[in-house]
């Protein structure tokens with residue numbers, strides 16, 4: 422595909438200070454090629470980006486891009502800078518940043534760039550396209566009922582499906598629940614799963630490890646159900662219930678059904 426060459430030529434020609442890519446399949450493939458070709462700095466999967474003046478190794482740098490992301494298995498949040506390169510690049514996963522409305526929107530300028538195919542572009546041709554729509558769209562769900570390893574079994578997970586059906590939500594899970602086979606991998610929330618921002622996130626039998634929180638802590642309301650009062654999920658939830666999810670979930674459903682009557 423010619424994207425790499427076209428973008429590399431543009432970066433070499435215009436030398437922008439910053440280039441951002443979506444961490445999509447295409448973006449993840451494209452960014453390292455362009456960064457390598459143009460000798461730029463690149464940080465993948467940033468969860469936050471800031472611009473600041475930085476004092477580093479006795480040198481002062483102005484308006485550097487701070488590329489912030491979890492590192493070392495999510496145990497630290499690293500701020501990465503690439504001060505000695507002219508172009509700073511980062512990829513950002515969909516949904517990790519809040520969508521804000523610009524106070525002073527500007528139109529921007531679109532510049533048409535002529536494209537001359539060369540013989541390299543002819544080496545690869547797309548023979549057929551097959552597009553399969555994703556079966557779940559956790560990102561769009563206003564309510565997510567999530568279960569963790571503490572749910573204990575696939576059968577117990579049925580309670581979560583029942584509750585989600587009742588209140589109009591989607592079911593999701595922690596990685597431990599996915600690894601245990603309680604729920605499908607495309608429903609995993611967290612650092613290596615999907616990042617969600619629903620109106621309500623119900624976390625049942627989920628300890629609240631940092632890697633899980635990375636994918637759900639910006640939910641508008643978080644309700645946690647856990648037998649362990651010390652579980653870290655209670656540090657970030659808005660409402661916490663210390664109890665066995667198998668007892669609490671039927672109570673939720675009863676209360677909701679009564680309210681509907």
Ligand SMILES: Cc1cc2nc3c(=O)[nH]c(=O)nc-3n(C[C@H](O)[C@H](O)[C@H](O)COP(=O)(O)OP(=O)(O)OC[C@H]3O[C@@H](n4cnc5c(N)ncnc54)[C@H](O)[C@@H]3O)c2cc1C
Pocket residue numbers: 494495568569570571572594595596597598609610611612613614615625626627628629630631632633636646647648649652664665666667
């Ligand atoms: C590089 C890396 C990436 C990762 N990415 C992700 C990710 O994307 N998403 C993710 O979720 N994890 C991820 N993890 C794993 C993460 O560190 C945790 O291991 C995982 O989130 C734990 O899942 P859990 O809370 O379901 O299980 P556990 O940690 O085993 O917690 C189970 C909880 O259930 C409670 N419990 C037990 N029985 C009941 C009951 N009957 N009722 C109510 N509560 C009960 C327990 O008190 C406990 O708090 C990642 C780890 C690494 C190293």
